[in-house]
Amino acid sequence: MGVVLRNLQKVVPLRRARLRRDVDTLRHILGIQKFDLGIICVDNLRMQQINNTYRKKNMATDVLSFPFYEDLRPGKLPCPLHRDELNLGDVFLGVEFVMKQCQEDSIDLHGALTVVTAHGICHLLGYRHETEEEWTEMLQRESYILSEYNRLTGRHLEPLTKRCTQDR
């Protein structure tokens, strides 16, 4: 299977091939190519609905992850017995939300989406940022992923967890 990419919004003009290539690079860095993964791009309205339904937060956000395995130890890949369990879950990207941030900070949208996706995939792999300890652990993992990504692509991306302190 691989990456199932869905674009359910019309606010942000997305480059699908670019997004898929970036997600594939992240999967390669993390060694999770054999797992299926859903990347779903939505607008603020849809993101707000999902956030309200599943987290009781009635506001749009940049990324929401829905892990297939809910009790993974951070950094330990699941060991599925069946082919249909080779699935990590879905990452919902709030592309409208991310685009507005990019406009404010004058940064590249697809670079920002890569950072946000890396953060979302870390959640699928069991990382959290509810405690100081978890936050540090997740930041370290994201920093590693993005430094590898930067090395492979020549870009200069920074982890999202750096900006996540208030959302713990």
Added chain:
Amino acid sequence: MLKSVVRAVGAAVRLSSATTSTARALPLSCPTLCAPSSATTRPFTRSLWMYSNSGASSGYRPKLFSSNVLNPSLSCGCGGLHTEGDKAFGEFLSDEIKEEKKVQKSKSLPKMSGGWELEMNGTEAKLSRHMAGEKVTVSFNVNNSIPPNFEEEAEQGQQKPAEEEPEIVSSPNFVVEVTKQAAKNSLVFDCHFPEDEMGHGEGEEESDIFAIREVSFQPEGDSDWKETSYTLNTDSLDWALYDHLMDFLADRGVDNTFADELIELSTAMEHQEYIKFLEDLQGFVKCN
């Protein structure tokens, strides 16, 4: 009044000269229809009975103008069959047309953004735009463009009060044809709106707003799909290639915004054609 007399005379002449065809239309196996007594209560059958049995050939013309023909509550000069059912049907259609016109958002069709030109031929529509030596056309037909699951919902919706009825949305398959000046053939994309996206929105497996089903090279402007051209089916396609094809379309103005506007246009067209059909049907039934 004068108009109806003229029409009645015209009908009498036409019918009397075509006795055999009128007789064929009469259900001969039903003797009561032919009895004069039934004609007094049912003017329609009376008039047919008269034309077929006592027309010009019988030399009994004055009878034609004597009573019921001048009071054609269920008859007209068309020579066609008119029943109580037709009358009720016509009244039903009249109400239906009124209702449909009430819910019609606008008589004019919504405009597509992005400089697309619209050309219409009945239920078919063609949108076209030129950009830097390329011509892009998008064709669709509003016939059979309402998803079947949606029709089921509409039926269920009839049980509910009118304001709760779901809005009918037309989401036709559409064909995008990209023609380059230098190229021999056009690149043709057969696209559709996946059904799980339509009208639900909260499904587990959500699809893109629109999807490419097949891609093929075809002679420019040919309405028939040349089966001998290789056709790329997207069911078993490398997803990276699929994404490039979607980006290719987006660069030519066929993206989610376009798809959304196409649904609006198609829905308005479908509704317009539906009302036109109802009006034609009413005219046919009533025989105006």
